[in-house]
Amino acid sequence: MTRLVIRNCSVLVVPVAGVCRVDEYQDILIEDGAITEVMPTGAVDAEPGLEELDATGLIAVPGLVNSHTHSPMVMMRGAAEDVSIDDWFNRKIWPMEMNLTPERVKVGARLACAEMLLAGVTTFVDHYFHAEQIAAAALETGIRADLAPTFFSSTGADVREAAYESAREIRALGKSSAGDGPPRITASLGPHAPYTVTEEDLVRTAEVARAEEFRIHLHAAETADQTQSSKERLGVTPIEVLERTGVLDAGALIAHGCGILDSDLGILANHARRTTVAACPKVYLKLAMGSTTPIRQLQSAGIAVGVGTDGAAVHNTLDVWESLRLLALTQKQREEDAEWMTVSDTLRLATRGGAAAAGLADTIGAIEPGRRADIALVDLSGPHCQPLHDPRAALVYSVRASDVVTVVVDGNIIVRDHRLITADLDEILHATKDVAHTLIDLSHGGAVQHHAP
Ligand SMILES: [Zn+2]
Incomplete structure (x- = not known):
């Protein structure tokens, strides 16, 4: 012992x-x-x-929990400033993501783990490509992580199935590297969002999730505009899409949810035991998204909420202290109530709330x-x-x-x-310097996806 x-x-x-x-x-x-x-x-x-x-x-x-992030995006820190949300995706990030390779993702993930650990973040809930590289970085550095290999429908069924397979492999790796306690590395399924993944693919994802006991980590109802566009395109809100495709029934971590409507709350309440939401307020301020996560309403519906940074390509840090502070401030502003989101409630959200978002409500927090x-x-x-x-x-x-x-x-x-005891920070910083320019290179043209929610 x-x-x-x-x-x-x-x-x-x-x-x-x-x-x-x-x-x-x-x-x-x-x-x-x-x-x-x-x-x-x-x-x-x-x-x-x-x-x-x-x-x-x-x-x-x-230990703080980063409830929603894309850890390797630290490699794009500061490379997409002062742009609209459309340009952020279409002119910057999705073209940059053409440059992703397993090796570059690994370098970014190691940097991210080092940054988080040095700041007291002991768990992160991640959503990204080449997730097996992120698992390796988490194992090496000693941080706890839940990793969701990400896919779009535009890249086809093979890529989708490969993402499920990656989740299975990460789960197996977590189990095989665990001692007597619960695994430190776990996996979720990671469809990108209802506007980039078809309902057919969401149905398939929910089936795999239910059959193999995975949770589903995805972006949904990120902005009021996205909810409006979903209603115009499909006749229903993004939350209704998650319900009718079985995603909520399988169990979901919903990133952002700033566009969740009062009429969605009853649906979410029906799935409260298996639904969590991650709020990343700095991103909403920086991209001028006009609203923030309706935490008061979600908590009234019995939904656990955690705080996250989202990727550092917009948040610039993986600092959860910064996130929880902005969360308290933006919540008071949203509700026009200085007595709401108290110090105690904010600390609970970053610890117990984050634990629930990571699927570890009884394990950490x-x-x-x-x-x-x-x-x-x-x-x-x-x-x-x-x-x-x-x-x-x-x-x-x-x-x-x-x-x-x-x-x-x-x-x-x-x-x-x-x-940092578990890895050589100087070596991580050198490796970062060596490959950082390759990740933000836009000379190739093209993009991994087009943003048109
Ligand atoms: Zn995100």
């Missing part, structure tokens, strides 16, 4: 409902990757075989006995957090990703004193 004790930290306690709490002077005992006890400091004696991690002055926070030990130790002693009247408020409104000191995933110390 491997045993680790995190000594003398404060612990952010995130209950299922209600106000978060900070317990001071705690020890967290971890055995074989699971949290077994959280108790006052000193209750566990030092003994041979017990590794000790001194966390004096730090606050232990459940809280520092309590029985959960896997995914923990970020954060230093709130910097001038931007002091004086510390309320550490919970600091975590939402003041903290920086660089305040994360040490990170534990599945009971393993992955980042220690701001240094």
